Amino acid sequence: MRITILLLSLISILTGAKTFAQHNYWQQQLSYEINVALDDKENELTGKMSLQYRNNSPDTLYYLWFHVWPNAFKNDRTAFSEERLRNGRTDFYFSKEKDRGYINQLDFRAENESLETEDDSVNIDVIKVILAAPLVPGEEVILKTPFHVKLPYTFSGSGHNKTQSYLASNWYPKVAVYDENGWHPSPYLEMISPYEEFADFKVSITLPRNYVVAATGDLEKADEIKWLKGRTKAPEREKLPVKKNKNSFGKPKVVYKEIASDPETKTINYSAKNSTSFVFAADKNFIVKYEEITVNANTVTVWAFYNTKKFCCDELSGFTAFLKAIRNAERTLPPLPYKNISLVEIKTGGNPFVFSGLIAEDGHHLTLPASHLLNRMFVGRLINFNEKDEPWLSLGLNEYLNRRSGEAFGERHHWNYELKTINDNLLNKAILQNQDQALNTGFDQLTTKNKKLVHAIKGAAWFARMRSLLSPVEFDNILSGFLNDRTLKHGTSNDLKLAFATTDNSDADVLISSIGKTGSLDSTVRKSKRRFELFYQPEKWDSVPKTYIAPSIGYNTSDGLMAGLMVHNYSLPFERFRYFVSPLYGLRSGEINGLADLGYAVYPGRKISSVRFGVGFAKFSSQSAKDSTGKRINAGFMKFTPSVRLGFRNSSVLSLVDKWLEWKTFIIGETGFNYSEGSDGQYYPSKSDIQYRYLNQLTFNITDTRILYPYDASLQVQQSSDFYRINLNAQYFFNYASGGGLDIRLFAAKFGYIGERSVAKEFRTYAFQPKLTAVRGNEDYTYSNYFIGRDQSSGLPSQQIMMRDGGLKIRTDLFQDLQGRSDNWVSSVNLSTSLPASVFPEQVPLKIFFDIGTYAGAWEQNSDVARFMYVGGLQLSLFNKILNIYAPVFYSKTFRDNLKTVPEENKFLRKISFSLDIHRLSARKSRFLNILM
Incomplete structure (x- = not known):
């Protein structure tokens, strides 16, 4: 899958006309100096790191927690591996040893004194470094260490692929966040953006000279910048003979010979201010395009590093769309403090820097995803939220801004409108079934479904509801002030509450208190008249209850081809009473047959998650013959199935186990044939009277869809x-x-x-x-x-x-x-x-x-x-x-x-x-x- 990665350079702190910061806010001050070399034969990084850490907190520190996230790819027992399995991915779990990665050769020192380290008791990608002396408030310490990284295959965010294309994120030892709530050590997780300290970076990268590099920050080598600006086409590659794969029926793919690495190396230097991370990508096949644009009186150079012409060089490209999105960013976001922005097309997995929707079918489709990328840049990189503890704040705000971007560009004509409507209906379904969770629920306590619903969709609904309670102008002013104030800082829900505490709206106060509660954010009851629609049209999903009518067909040897109608409400929005009715006419038998299922569900909560009362019906022919007059007669069955099913709630929010207990009674009427001798001495059938029987059935079922x-x-x-x-x-x-x-x-x-x-x-x-x-x-x-x-x-x-x-x-x-x-x-x-x-x-x-x-x-x-x-x-x-x-x-x-x-x-x-x-x-x-x- 081809995706885009944003690499940014932060150059200034935004200011707002109105701020809502905490009076005693403090933030640790960090500065990294890193020298690293890429070995593209062994797919390794070797380097040295120096970290200057200033303690701006009121506390004395005796140790520092570090994230050594390359170890997340070391074996199949890490938090990342477990998360992948929960998300339905086995590629890493079953990966080969050569495709995994790790970091080693660490030797932390302060003033050349070796420091003791302690492994985390659970996560191998988190370590504690014991300081030689207590670090009191206002003092700083300089830690140095060598490191060696075996880059994994690109499973998630960092690694290499078979064509010697490299993406390095989370590749060096990173100190964890220390804030007013203490330390926040965390294993690497794919589904949430990391909570990180802002830092200054000076990084030198040594690698073969024919690699094209895109990186966080500002490139400080003039001749390298000139070389990049002249990189208007990819180097020529020799086409290899096509080999037919005997185990595939597909057309063989064209394969090109890989470009050999230059035996000479180069060292390029980058600097970045107030960045949460330093990321770089390197590829010998990159083509480069750039354009300088002016946004809010700031000149920004936008770079594109790409492999495919579609990405860059026509009006439908991701680069063109992104330029347009940047120019429109001032409608919804504060000024962007970047001197350079790089878009990189690379084959990789998901990570916090990744956005995968930039290339689409037409220009209008492109603009919206590009604006989503800008929103994600801002709400995550420039304002760093703790997504592990408060996922709703970052992802809910980001989703809300995405929807505002959609409104600006006519969202009803964009796929995002349908996706938004589906997500809103799914959230309402979860609320109806008592399966939603409070907004302030931590990521680890969210159920698998709610990881996709509560933190983003319900969070966006919270912001939209707040805007409807206030005037749009007042809401936008408060939100703009909050974004300006929190730029290049850590943000919390308490900061957001302080921002909206300036309003005198009592309904807004109630909404603020709802952050810790389950249920709907809007108590207003709205009833919509049911709409009947032909066929099933998911692209028309909205909040109106619908009954779908469509033709249906069936077949069996006795009834022959059957034709009829299908009437159902199996759609969104979710309804407690659900029905499916399909009458069918047998063209051979002349019988009216069909299927039906009606059910009503209630959701008590607690240990019993659901109770469904239902009744089913079915009628079909199972035998056919000709009687003594030559007329076709049919015999078959008819059944009614009343039932009650209880669904049980899981004790663990991470469990995919589905447990239910069902009582069902089968009331079945059957007909057959009685044979008697005719006047010609042959035996002919006649249809027997219907015979009824019953069967009671009690079933307990347990399923784990892991x-x-x-x-x-x-x-x-x-x-x-x-x-x-x-x-x-x-x-x-x-x-x-x-x-x-x-x-x-x-x-x-x-x-x-x-x-x-x-x-x-x-x-x-x-x-x-x-x-x-x-x-x-x-x-x-x-x-x-x-x-x-x-x-x-x-x-x-x-x-x-x-x-x-x-x-x-x-x-x-x-x-x-x-x-x-x-x-x-x-x-x-x-x-x-x-x-x-x-x-x-x-x-x-x-x-x-x-x-x-x-x-x-x-x-x-x-x-x-x-x-x-x-x-x-x-x-x-x-x-x-x-x-x-x-x-x-x-x-x-x-x-x-x-x-x-x-x-x-x-x-x-x-x-x-x-x-x-x-x-x-x-x-x-x-x-x-x-x-x-």
């Missing part, structure tokens, strides 16, 4: 008039470091009779008894799975199975005794593993499966079947595992011997089966619709 080793387990109890059944189903995914993994499924079932066992009960409960082999359509006794031909005994539809019970994937339709059916117990293990990409192309999702199981009958005395039965073969999973095709290759002797007796059944194609797991499209498991549930 990216590493996710699992799902359920314990289910079913009961009907003649029997009870207990099912245990557990699924686990074991990730492979190279990609893919092993699916493990464990199944066990206990069956028993209610009342005395009898031959009649055995016959009536035959289809309900668990078995080893996979289930066919006529054994889906709750009608919960989609089948093309539910009662078909020949042709392609008859080869469909569903993954329930033992799940041994071999067809033994003609051999009832081979199915491992039991009216006592059944147990099995199902394994499925992906194959290495080096062996099979990624476009061919081929797997190997192996199933093994046993059942009570195999352990009885005088049993003539093996105690354990197995089958293995090839599995092809298509369309995100919705369609799975199974081809048995080897299996138990019992299966093999019996299949040989019927040659037609023993053919390879005849033994192939397939499953259609339509449940994978359900709203709960769809990544897109998950936001709606």
Whole structure:
């Protein structure tokens, strides 16, 4: 992914007409001098650092905390690695040793006296340096240390890629912030900007002379500046012969020979004032473009370091858009105190300096993201907030300013309007479900969903609400004064409260107090008239309740093609009462069929997070035939499913575990065929009367959707008039470091009779008894799975199975005794593993499966079947595992011997089966619709 990085030079402190600072505000004074050399053969940095640290606090300091953040990439047990896993990324966790990074060779000294260091008890990227003597208020100490950094592959913010392109951020030992609340040591985290001290920098970088370097601050070498200004094109590179990848069907990419590093080196010097960090990027292929512009009477040189022509040299480029955004920045931001701004196009991961939306489809789309970048520069770099303790202040203010920028450029015509509306609706959904958290909640205490909602979206809503309570002019004056006063300082919510305390608006005082409370920021109740819309149009998401109407189709062998309508309100804004109704007309059967689901949810909070009352309906044909008159008749099922589901709240805010308990009753009416002899001596069917039955089902389910080793387990109890059944189903995914993994499924079932066992009960409960082999359509006794031909005994539809019970994937339709059916117990293990990409192309999702199981009958005395039965073969999973095709290759002797007796059944194609797991499209498991549930 190509993104842009901002490298800035701070040259002055902004002043405002009105300030709201704390009277006794103080800030530590730091000055770094760093000499560093890049070894692009080993991807290493070697250098020396000198830190002058002045204690402006009223406290005596006995030690300094340092961030040694290159160690965040040292192993898979760091806070960064854990955060990546929580965010669904395994690339770093499974990375190779050569692609990881670290910092070592540290030797802190003061006046040439070696200082003792202590490792943090939890985080290896944080250390404590014990001072040789107490550092009293008003005094300073100079610490020096050598350092060596093994740069990681560019996972997040700092590192290298395969083309010798380097980005160095957080690469040197950084002293942590000490403020009125004490020390703030923190491990490196990707999702929040670091809380850092402002400092002056003098940095010299030594590297091969043909590297182009972009860095924080002002370049102090005139001949290097002249060279950069003349870098109007990239050096020529030799095109290498294209090699076809035998494991890929894609068109081979054009590959160019890498430019050799110049054996001669150069040393370039930079200086920066009042910066929170020093960042540099180096690449031998960069092209450079620059332009001087005047903003608020200040002359600023804007540089672009890029690889692609689109980034720079046409009207749709990121550079052009950014220039426009800077010129418009005075509308929403104080004057920018930069002498140089550099935009760098580089392949990297996310970090606080990264902005990834600058290149878009048209000029209007570009201007808004560029203004977002400027806002992020200001609210994070020029005013440094503690995002770990008060994430809402920085990210909420930034999001608010982004929305103001959108208004300035006509946001209703921009994608950001839809995104804003979606986010606002998701926040309202969280509030309705009692899942939101107070604005002043620290980052570590936010739930995974609220990390994306509370600190940014609810924070922006707070600022917007405050503006609506005050006059726009008064609000803008107060906010402008706050931004001016806090520039090049640390900012807190207390500073913001002091700023707005100047107003006499009582409603504003209530809003200020709401920072520590959950719930809506606006108590005004607004009702909107429901709107009916054709089709599903997410681009029209807004706060108006909607009912969508769209055509729907379906198919099965008995009803044929079905056509009808789909009516639902599964959209945003979220509603407590949700419905889905889809009547369908069978073009072959002439039957009116369909599906429906209605539910109402309440959200008590505390241990019970939700209670949903629902009822479902389904009606379809499952058999068809012609009667004695030649007329087509149909038989099938109809079911009602009232239910109550309880969702349980997790004890840990970081947990992705979903636990629920559900009671569901299946009330099912079934029709079939009665056969009688006609006048011609043939037997003809007639439709039987509808027969009703019920089944009560209690299910406890626990699911952990974590990216590493996710699992799902359920314990289910079913009961009907003649029997009870207990099912245990557990699924686990074991990730492979190279990609893919092993699916493990464990199944066990206990069956028993209610009342005395009898031959009649055995016959009536035959289809309900668990078995080893996979289930066919006529054994889906709750009608919960989609089948093309539910009662078909020949042709392609008859080869469909569903993954329930033992799940041994071999067809033994003609051999009832081979199915491992039991009216006592059944147990099995199902394994499925992906194959290495080096062996099979990624476009061919081929797997190997192996199933093994046993059942009570195999352990009885005088049993003539093996105690354990197995089958293995090839599995092809298509369309995100919705369609799975199974081809048995080897299996138990019992299966093999019996299949040989019927040659037609023993053919390879005849033994192939397939499953259609339509449940994978359900709203709960769809990544897109998950936001709606």
